[in-house]
Amino acid sequence: MKRLHLFLIAIFFLAAAQAQQFTLVNNSKSKCRIIIPEKGNVNEIQSALVFQDYIKRISGVVLPIVSDITGPEDNEILIGNVNREEYKNVPVDKLEKDGLYIRNTGKKLVIAGGTGKGVLYGVYTFLEKYLGCRKYSSAVTYVPKQKTIILNPIDDMQLPSFKYRDDFYPDVINDPEYLVWHKLDNCFGKPDSGNEWGDFVHTSDELLSAKEYGESHPEYFSYYDGKRHSGIDASWQPEAQLCLSNPDVLEIVCKSLQKRIEQNPTAVYWSVSQNDNVNYCRCPKCTELNEKYSSFAPGSKMYGTHGDDMYSPIGSGSFLTFVNKVAERFPDKIISTLAYQYTRVPPKDLLPGKNVNIMLCNIESPRNVPIEMGDRSFCEDLDGWARLTNNIIIWDYVVQYRNLISPFPNFQTLQPNLKYLHDKGVTMIFEEGNPDTGGEFHELKAYLLANLLWNVNADVNKVMDDFLSGYYGDASKMIREYIDLLHDRMSKSGEKLIIYGTPVEEKETFLSDSLITTYNKIFDRAEKAVTESPEILEHVRKARLPVYYAMLEIARAEKTGKRGAFIAGENNKLKPNPEIVNILYNFVYLCIHSNVSHIQEGRTTPQQYLQAYTKFLTDIPDTN
Numbered sequence: 001m002k003r004l005h006l007f008l009i010a011i012f013f014l015a016a017a018q019a020q021q022f023t024l025v026n027n028s029k030s031k032c033r034i035i036i037p038e039k040g041n042v043n044e045i046q047s048a049l050v051f052q053d054y055i056k057r058i059s060g061v062v063l064p065i066v067s068d069i070t071g072p073e074d075n076e077i078l079i080g081n082v083n084r085e086e087y088k089n090v091p092v093d094k095l096e097k098d099g100l101y102i103r104n105t106g107k108k109l110v111i112a113g114g115t116g117k118g119v120l121y122g123v124y125t126f127l128e129k130y131l132g133c134r135k136y137s138s139a140v141t142y143v144p145k146q147k148t149i150i151l152n153p154i155d156d157m158q159l160p161s162f163k164y165r166d167d168f169y170p171d172v173i174n175d176p177e178y179l180v181w182h183k184l185d186n187c188f189g190k191p192d193s194g195n196e197w198g199d200f201v202h203t204s205d206e207l208l209s210a211k212e213y214g215e216s217h218p219e220y221f222s223y224y225d226g227k228r229h230s231g232i233d234a235s236w237q238p239e240a241q242l243c244l245s246n247p248d249v250l251e252i253v254c255k256s257l258q259k260r261i262e263q264n265p266t267a268v269y270w271s272v273s274q275n276d277n278v279n280y281c282r283c284p285k286c287t288e289l290n291e292k293y294s295s296f297a298p299g300s301k302m303y304g305t306h307g308d309d310m311y312s313p314i315g316s317g318s319f320l321t322f323v324n325k326v327a328e329r330f331p332d333k334i335i336s337t338l339a340y341q342y343t344r345v346p347p348k349d350l351l352p353g354k355n356v357n358i359m360l361c362n363i364e365s366p367r368n369v370p371i372e373m374g375d376r377s378f379c380e381d382l383d384g385w386a387r388l389t390n391n392i393i394i395w396d397y398v399v400q401y402r403n404l405i406s407p408f409p410n411f412q413t414l415q416p417n418l419k420y421l422h423d424k425g426v427t428m429i430f431e432e433g434n435p436d437t438g439g440e441f442h443e444l445k446a447y448l449l450a451n452l453l454w455n456v457n458a459d460v461n462k463v464m465d466d467f468l469s470g471y472y473g474d475a476s477k478m479i480r481e482y483i484d485l486l487h488d489r490m491s492k493s494g495e496k497l498i499i500y501g502t503p504v505e506e507k508e509t510f511l512s513d514s515l516i517t518t519y520n521k522i523f524d525r526a527e528k529a530v531t532e533s534p535e536i537l538e539h540v541r542k543a544r545l546p547v548y549y550a551m552l553e554i555a556r557a558e559k560t561g562k563r564g565a566f567i568a569g570e571n572n573k574l575k576p577n578p579e580i581v582n583i584l585y586n587f588v589y590l591c592i593h594s595n596v597s598h599i600q601e602g603r604t605t606p607q608q609y610l611q612a613y614t615k616f617l618t619d620i621p622d623t624n
Contacts (some may be wrong), residue, residue, distance in 0.1 A: 006524030020106035023075075025059040026151040031075045032109075033083050044080030047111070047123045051079060053125050057143045075105045078118045086110050098163070098183065104154040117180060124181045125158065136471045137184065137443040138175035161418075165453035166426035169446035171439050174571060180322040182450035187235075187430065191266050196326075198260060198267035201277045201338060201395075201536065207256040208249060210238040220249050220522065223283040223401060236591050238275045244322040245285035248543045252331050261578035263292040269357060272326050274319060279312055280342055286318045293347035295384065296454060299527045301377065303364050305341060318345040319348055326352040335395070348385035348623065358385055359430075367408070368490060368497035370416035382424060393428035394421055396448065401498045401601040403553070404439040405591075407511060407546040409490040411445070411483065415452055415460045417559070429453060438596030440546045441483075443471065472543070473536040479543060482519055489515055503550035504557045510551045513563055519547045542594045548587040551611065555580045559621055566620065576617040581586060584613055 011566065024032055036048045056062050068083040074453040078084050086108050095114035103110040111126060112117035127133040130151060134142040135158040156405050166185045179186055188194035193620035199206065212221050214230035229240035242249050243285060265326035280286070291298075301313055317403060327335040336357035340347070344361065352358055360382060365375040372379060385392055396417065400408040421429065433448050434442055444467055451463045464483075468476035485543050490497065493509035503511050523544045530536040535557045555565040560574065571577035591606035593601075599609050 003578050007526060009123060020153040021152040022104045023107060024109070024151060025075075025146070026148050026150075027058050028147045029054070029060045030055075030059075030063060032063055033073075033075070033261060034063050034077045034079060035068050035070075035081050035084065035447050036065060037081050037083065037498055038067045038069045040067075040080055041286075043113075043120050046350055047120045048079045050120070051077065051111075051123050052128075054131070054133060054143065055149075057518065058131060058133075058146050059149060068590055071321075077109045077111070079111050079123070081112070084108075084308070086199055087112065093495055094157070096159070096163075099157065099159045101129075101158075102154050102502040103155040104151050107204060109151065110152075117460045120180050121183045124183070124531050125156075128181075128490070130154065131155075134466070134470050136447060136467055137177055138171040138178050140443075140471060142470050149615060152504040160454050161324065162170075162427055162429050162453055163451075164430075166374050166430040167433065167449045167453060168431060169433040169442055171443070172450075173435060182447075183454050184450055191264060194267040196266075197268040198264050198333075201271050201273050201336075203271045203273050204242050204275045205238040207253045207272065207571055208242055210240075215251075217248075218310075219243065220246060220252075222279050222281040223286075224279065224281070229279060233588045238332065239279075239282055240279040241330075242282055243281045243286060244318045245281075245283065245289060250322065250325055252614065254326055257326065257330070259619055261330070262439055265331075265533040267334050269334045270330070271336045271338075271359075272323050273336065273359070274340065278342050280314060281318070291323055292313045293321070293350040294345075296345060301345065303341065303344070311342065313342045313345050315345045315347055317350065319343050320347060320352060320356075323355045323356055329531045331355060332527055334391070338395075339381070339393075343383055343453050344378075346381060346388055352389045352391065356389070357391045358389060359393045359395055360385055361397075362501070363395075363397055365397075366496045366498060367397075367410040367413055368495065370413050370420065371418070372420045374496075374565060375423065381622070382421075382426075386425060390425065390427075392426055393430060394426050395430045396421075397432050398445060399432075399434045399439060399442075399501045400499055400501055401434075403502055403549070404434050404436065405596065405599060405602060406440065406501075406503045406553070407486055407506075407550055408440055408497070409487040409510065410482075411448070411464070412487055412491070414445075414448060415456070415458075418452050434601075436597040436602070438542075438545075438594065438598070441543065444507050446467070457471070471525070471536075472530070472539055473533055474529040475526035475536065478522050482522045482526075482543075485515075485518065486524070503553045505553045506550075507557075507563075516551060520544075523547065538594065542592055545587060545590055545594075545596070548590075551583055552587060556613070556616060565617060574620050576620075581617065584610065584617075591611050 014310050016264050017042055036044050052063050052065060072084055078086055086105060090112045095101060095118055097114045097116035098118050098121060099117045101112045102122055111122040113122045132144045164185050166187055172186055173188060186195055187197040187200050205244060208220060209593060210230055218228035218230040220243055221228050221273040231239050233239045262366040294317060299312050303311060303313055323335055328379050334355050338359050338360055339362040362378050363376055365371050379584045400406050433445060447467050448463060451458045468479050474477045495509050526540045527537060530540055554563050558564040560566050564575055565580045566574040567577045588606045588610040596606055598604055
């Protein structure tokens with residue numbers, strides 16, 4: 001009797017589940033139609049078109065799109081704020097701006113979202129999570145083929161871990177679909193893309209230019225070493241900062257900002273921030289402000305950005321005082337400023353204005369361990385700023401800028417860092433990757449960060465393996481083997497990993513001669529596994545570029561010996577090592593073939609690298 005009772009219960013739940021199944025496509029035919037609001041907005045209409053397009057790609061079926069002024073029927077896909085009873089059950093008040101909601105009632109499929117792009121995010125989430133589609137990169141999209149699509153019960157509400165999620169990579173910047181598929185923001189996007197930023201960072205020279213005012217008004221610029229510094233450096237950048245205590249500087253900056261706002265009136269965030277150098281003003285009035293609001297004794301803190309170049313910060317007294325005054329002039333805008341390098345330390349007895357955003361940067365943090373473990377000083381500064389304001393965006397750094405193609409094993413820190421920031425109440429993140437084309441694992445890192453910015457608790461290993469399988473095919477296990485070995489050896493070395501490091505610094509640790517030999521053997525196996533798949537083979541070869549680059553840079557530094565760029569020739573004279581020459585040519589060709597734009601941040605194209613390295617090889621050193 002008990003068995004019969006359990007059997008009947010099982011039958012009941014099975015029948016209930018089947019009753020809630022929704023048949024989207026049956027044997028390449030469908031009774032469904034897409035419903036949108038009669039006065040649908042751009043996001044709702046775009047969402048319907050995306051849904052229609054991908055269902056066609058998957059099944060060959062074109063679903064009609066109709067307005068909600070038509071009478072309700074079964075088999076409807078309701079997209080957006082439609083006039084249907086089912087929409088009344090959508091938790092609209094919880095979705096805020098970017099939240100999404102997907103529900104299968106058995107008779108209808110509901111996809112809704114918050115006031116921003118939530119509904120569009122809902123459609124792409126549905127395609128990925130429930131239909132198996134993927135957008136691995138701007139060039140690699142996976143769409144499965146299915147003649148029949150039957151949906152099981154769905155009741156899925158998702159809210160982002162961070163309200164602002166910027167993943168600074170080429171696909172995010174240049175591919176509109178990649179941007180919305182991965183539910184990201186883009187600070188450099190056009191206003192109609194949803195970008196709320198006017199100017200972003202390092203804007204002092206844009207608002208008051210050294211080229212324009214340097215000669216006529218040197219008093220507008222930093223005073224140090226006994227004089228004003230109002231010129232520009234060799235790269236045509238301002239050599240110093242503004243003199244923030246000068247009242248004329250405030251008037252000019254506000255006037256310039258007003259003109260920029262008039263050109264882009266819908267933008268909400270406007271940056272009034274320091275130039276990218278540490279040459280701040282030491283004039284008596286600026287110094288007085290910095291000392292007045294300093295939360296620490298002079299010289300008690302030392303920061304280093306590029307490794308050994310330690311400097312003492314001054315705090316943000318003069319700059320935040322200045323920014324607060326600017327913010328008072330523009331109460332309907334949010335004025336963002338940097339807490340960066342010398343201004344990173346929060347002040348005492350000085351609060352950011354209500355409409356002031358603090359962009360706190362962790363450029364000094366090591367990348368071999370999570371920030372919480374490796375940079376307690378930054379954590380203290382974050383806590384300090386959090387006591388003053390909740391309007392904070394974190395600028396995080398995730399690549400090696402001095403050598404963009406060098407092996408940089410920091411995957412194991414991405415999730416712990418974001419979890420730490422999330423737990424601290426941070427709601428806005430800018431992940432500075434590599435905006436130039438190319439770079440070490442740039443597609444994978446952009447993909448992982450996008451997933452973590454949306455859901456900081458995502459299964460990062462599952463996400464990585466999914467990407468590797470889709471992007472590297474039969475070579476995915478070998479690529480994972482290389483990544484794991486690289487990270488394991490870096491971790492065991494105990495060496496500090498910084499964003500301005502070089503492969504030469506790691507030649508005895510995770511880039512030792514024996515390990516590079518092992519890495520190459522792994523890549524040999526990976527290439528062999530996908531020989532018959534040209535596109536995937538190119539992905540594998542591109543993934544190998546950092547190993548080649550490490551070999552080339554170490555060879556250039558060593559010059560001679562087992563790993564050197566030169567070997568003994570006739571009459572005991574040195575000559576270029578044929579193996580290194582061959583690697584150089586392969587490296588540069590693969591860079592050009594895979595559209596790598598720069599070897600270093602913003603400079604050194606592959607062609608320039610070839611020219612410089614070739615010159616180095618022709619300047620044969622003396623054997624002594």
